[in-house]
Amino acid sequence: MNIAVAVEDDVRQLSGSEAGPATKRIVVGYGFWVFLLSDIIMFAAIFAAYAGLTHATAGGPSGVQLFSQRSVAIETGCLLASSYTCGLMSMAIGERRYAGTYWAALITFVLGAAFVALELREFVGMIAIGAYPQRSAFLSAFFMLVGCHGLHVTVGLIWLAVMMAQVTIKGFRATVERRLLCFSLFWHALDIVWVWLFTVVYLMGVRT
Numbered sequence: 328m329n330i331a332v333a334v335e336d337d338v339r340q341l342s343g344s345e346a347g348p349a350t351k352r353i354v355v356g357y358g359f360w361v362f363l364l365s366d367i368i369m370f371a372a373i374f375a376a377y378a379g380l381t382h383a384t385a386g387g388p389s390g391v392q393l394f395s396q397r398s399v400a401i402e403t404g405c406l407l408a409s410s411y412t413c414g415l416m417s418m419a420i421g422e423r424r425y426a427g428t429y430w431a432a433l434i435t436f437v438l439g440a441a442f443v444a445l446e447l448r449e450f451v452g453m454i455a456i457g458a459y460p461q462r463s464a465f466l467s468a469f470f471m472l473v474g475c476h477g478l479h480v481t482v483g484l485i486w487l488a489v490m491m492a493q494v495t496i497k498g499f500r501a502t503v504e505r506r507l508l509c510f511s512l513f514w515h516a517l518d519i520v521w522v523w524l525f526t527v528v529y530l531m532g533v534r535t
Contacts, residue, residue, distance in 0.1 A: 351505070359509045363516050366479075370520050373472045374527065383464035390469075390528070393458055395449070399529045402445045403521065406480075409438035410518040417511050423499055432491050435514070439484050446477045469528065476524055479517055486510055 381390075412434040419427030450470070453459070460470040490510055493503050 351501070355505045356508060356512070359512055363512060367516070367520065370472075370475070373468075373475060374523070377468040377472045377528065380464040380468040385463040385465075387463045387466065388456075388458050389465065393453055394529050396529070398445055398449060399525065402442050403525050405438045405442040405445070406518055406521050409435045409442070410515055412438065413511055413514045417507070420499065420504060420507055425494070428494060429491065432487060436484055436487055439480055439487075439514075443477055443480055443484070446473065450474070472524065473528065476517065476520055479520075483510070483514055483517060486513070 412431050416428055416431035416435060419431055453466075458466055460467045487510060490503070490507055493506070497503050
């Protein structure tokens with residue numbers, strides 16, 4: 328009986344009221360989760376391609392010869408720290424604190440930009456020694472996987488800048504809060520993808 332009552336309470340909370348439809352915040356959040364899942368499926372397909380082409384170097388350089396653990400560790404630290412500051416930004420938004428929101432967003436942006444800059448430097452360094460995407464199937468898969476994630480981070484940075492402009496102009500309106508919620512979900516999802524990418528590409532690649 329208690330379980331039935333608890334389930335009924337949960338249903339009421341999700342629906343927004345006892346008889347009405349779900350609130351717009353819940354609908355938007357649910358729809359964005361569907362988008363994120365489709366994005367993760369795309370990454371899973373690229374991961375599978377990379378795993379199958381890891382040893383297809385065509386006589387060219389492999390991950391052991393190309394990857395810098397120190398640089399990748401700094402990249403990882405920047406992105407994980409940005410996830411923490413993004414959480415602080417969400418807390419500040421919930422408390423309607425403008426200064427806290429701007430500072431947390433600024434730190435998140437700087438850490439994300441540092442991640443992208445380090446990744447671009449890695450790509451430029453690899454291409455400079457002849458390890459360009461056309462060199463082998465392994466390198467094609469590597470640039471596709473890591474580059475796709477970096478592109479997502481770049482889009483996230485643009486999104487964050489636009490959202491801070493909207494906070495400045497419109498304040499903490501419901502529409503702005505929903506967009507910031509979606510951004511937060513997007514940014515944390517990128518961190519999860521990077522943890523897998525870091526493990527599969529850089530840690531396992533060097534060990535191999």
